[in-house]
Amino acid sequence: MVLSSEPKTDLTDLMLLIYAGILQPGFTLTADHDGDPIEATVLADGRISCRSRIWVTPTSAARAATGQEDIDGWAFWSSTVNGVTTSLAKLRDRYRRQQPRPEHAPSQRT
Structure with a gap:
């Protein structure tokens, strides 16, 4: 069994x-x-206004915008800053890289 410190959600x-x-x-x-x-x-x-409604997550806004249930809102939405368009997924990855690593992260066992 492999234990991961990454959450499933x-x-x-x-x-x-x-x-x-x-x-x-x-x-x-x-x-x-x-x-x-x-x-x-x-x-x-931190919520999103889309099509005259307010959504709590990028995925709920993407579902409402497309009518599709099986959609990843983080990959769906992008933001353009200084002429560079970047998906929310990449912005989230940038945020995660900025966070300090815990000193006592759970070890992985096999």
Whole structure:
């Protein structure tokens, strides 16, 4: 059996990215679904405004925007800053790299 220190559920939320200065409230998120451009806005509390509704997670906003249940909102949405478009998934990865590693991480056993 292999024990992992990585959670099975992604507990990162946009508020953490805002606190880290990676995202800013008011940033526009963009996506393309079947050739249809879709926009959403990052709110100050880390939620997303999309299609006149407020969503708690990138995935719930992506589901609402596309009608698809099997969608990863972190990969679906992107933000463009200084002419560079980056997916939320890559921004989340950047946030995770900035976090200090715990000194006493659980060991892996086989």
